[in-house]
Every structure is written in C-alpha cells, then in structure tokens.
Amino acid sequence: GQQVMQIPQYQHVQEGEDFTTYCNSSTTLSNIQWYKQRPGGHPVFLIQLVKSGEVKKQKRLTFQFGEAKKNSSLHITATQTTDVGTYFCAEPSNTGNQFYFGTGTSLTVIP
Amino acid sequence: DTGVSQDPRHKITKRGQNVTFRCDPISEHNRLYWYRQTLGQGPEFLTYFQNEAQLEKSRLLSDRFSAERPKGSFSTLEIQRTEQGDSAMYLCASSRRGLAEASEQFFGPGTRLTVL
Numbered sequence: 001g002q003q004v005m006q007i008p009q010y011q012h013v014q015e016g017e018d019f020t021t022y023c024n025s026s027t028t029l030s031n032i033q034w035y036k037q038r039p040g041g042h043p044v045f046l047i048q049l050v051k052s053g054e055v056k057k058q059k060r061l062t063f064q065f066g067e068a069k070k071n072s073s074l075h076i077t078a079t080q081t082t083d084v085g086t087y088f089c090a091e092p093s094n095t096g097n098q099f100y101f102g103t104g105t106s107l108t109v110i111p
Numbered sequence: 112d113t114g115v116s117q118d119p120r121h122k123i124t125k126r127g128q129n130v131t132f133r134c135d136p137i138s139e140h141n142r143l144y145w146y147r148q149t150l151g152q153g154p155e156f157l158t159y160f161q162n163e164a165q166l167e168k169s170r171l172l173s174d175r176f177s178a179e180r181p182k183g184s185f186s187t188l189e190i191q192r193t194e195q196g197d198s199a200m201y202l203c204a205s206s207r208r209g210l211a212e213a214s215e216q217f218f219g220p221g222t223r224l225t226v227l
Contacts, residue, residue: 004153033215042202043154045215088153090216097167099144099216101153 004091006102014110019076021105023089032072033090034063037104043088046074079109113137115219117203123225124193131189132222136205143186144216145178146202154202160186161208193226200224 005024013019023032031050035043047056049065049072056063062075076083086104093100116135124130136143141162146154157176159167162183175193180186190197200223204216 006153042218042220043204043216045217048215090153093167095167097159097161098156098169099154100156101146103151104153 004089004100004102006089006105008105009103010106010108012108012110013079015081016078019079019083019107021074021087021089021107023072023074023091023102025070025091027070027091029069029091030096031092032065033099034072034074035088035090035101036085037088038085041085046087076107079107081109081111083107084109115203115205115217117201117219117222119222120220121223121225123227125227126195127192129189129191130193130224131187132201132203132224134186134188134203134205134219136185136203137207137217138184140205140207140217141183142206142208143180144204144206145186145188146204148200148202148221149198157188157201190224193224195226198224198226 007022031048033048034046036046037043047063052069053067054065060077064073074087086106088104089102090099118133122130143160145157147157148154156169157172158178160180163180175191178188200221202221203219206214206216
C-alpha cells in the first residue's frame with residue numbers, strides 16, 4: 001500500500017522560531033490534505049493542495065506541493081503557543097475512497 | 112452544534128464483549144469514514160461509505176469489525192469479541208463530494224475504547 005513518510009516525528013521550538021514538517025509519498029498524488037490535531041482533540045482540516053508546485057498561505061502557515069506531486073511541506077513562521085499540536089498530511093488512494101495519514105509531526109512551542 | 116457527533120465518547124469493556132459505536136455526520140455530507148487512532152500514530156483508515164453503500168474497507172480490518180450506514184445518514188461500527196489490541200480512539204469523519212476528487216473531512220470527537 002501507499003507509504004506516507006512524515007518528518008520529523010517531533011519538533012521543539014522556542015516561541016517565535018520557524019517550523020517545517022515534510023511529507024513524502026511513494027506515489028504520485030492527485031492531491032494532498034493537511035490536518036492539525038491539538039492534544040486531546042480530533043484532526044481539523046487545514047488545507048488541500050491539488051496542483052503541481054502549488055503554494056498556499058494561511059496567515060503564518062505556508063503549504064507547498066512538490067512539482068512531481070510526491071511531496072509536500074507545511075511551514076509555520078514565527079511560531080506561537082497556539083500552534084502546539086500534531087500536524088498530519090493525508091493522501092488519497094488511487095480510488096480516492098481511502099485516505100492514508102502520515103505519522104504526524106508533533107510540535108511543541110516553548111514560551 | 113452541527114458538526115460530526117459520536118456516541119459514546121468513552122467505552123470500557125471486557126475482552127470478548129461486543130461493542131457498538133454510533134456516528135452522526137454533518138447532515139448534507141454523503142461521504143462517511145471510520146478511522147482508528149492509537150497513541151502517537153496518525154488515523155488509520157477502516158472503512159468508507161458513500162451514502163448507504165460501503166465502497167471501501169481496509170484489508171487490515173478483521174472480520175470482527177462491521178459497519179453500517181442503513182439510510183445514508185448515521186453510521187454504526189460494531190466490534191465483536193473485542194481484544195485488548197482493539198483499544199484505541201475510533202474516529203468518524205464526513206465530507207461532501209465536491210468538484211475536486213477529495214474534499215475536506217470533518218472529524219467527530221471520537222470514541223475512546225478501552226478493552227480490559
């Protein structure tokens with residue numbers, strides 16, 4: 001099946017530092033989604049990327065889809081304590097009926 | 112609250128017992144997913160419904176697991192003869208088929224199952 005590699009597994013940053021998590025797939029993707037899960041919470045949708053090389057921004061968050069549509073990244077500028085949580089990428093199967101989630105990157109922000 | 116709801120939120124059961132969980136998706140959403148999540152891992156796909164039809168089921172899913180969505184609205188997930196390895200958070204998500212191949216999934220709060 002599809003392998004969703006996400007790195008790093010954990011990241012501790014001082015408040016105000018930047019943070020990046022990477023997602024790599026073994027297959028070419030039709031699209032990729034990103035989710036955030038706060039401690040004790042459930043995943044919340046952040047964004048979906050569809051086009052090759054696409055870059056989307058949401059305030060301090062920048063999402064990128066690779067040119068080959070096999071990798072993606074999420075970059076947070078000047079982290080805040082509200083950014084704490086685990087960030088997951090999710091890839092659809094060939095049928096689009098299944099979603100494979102990465103293992104996630106757990107972000108800790110030290111005030 | 113018009114989000115996805117799940118019931119119960121917590122379930123403690125003894126090994127060998129059957130359990131059933133319910134998910135009420137957002138009303139206009141025709142797609143419904145069940146996932147399982149263990150500590151430190153991402154959600155693991157279990158099964159997918161489009162309206163009342165179960166279109167996909169994980170190959171990893173044991174025959175002890177069954178899911179239904181009888182009228183294309185709420186769904187139930189049943190686990191028969193529970194084992195300690197079934198202990199996990201069971202998440203339900205719904206989405207509405209959009210113009211793109213996939214659209215955002217809205218997750219419920221989950222049912223935490225503990226098998227003693």
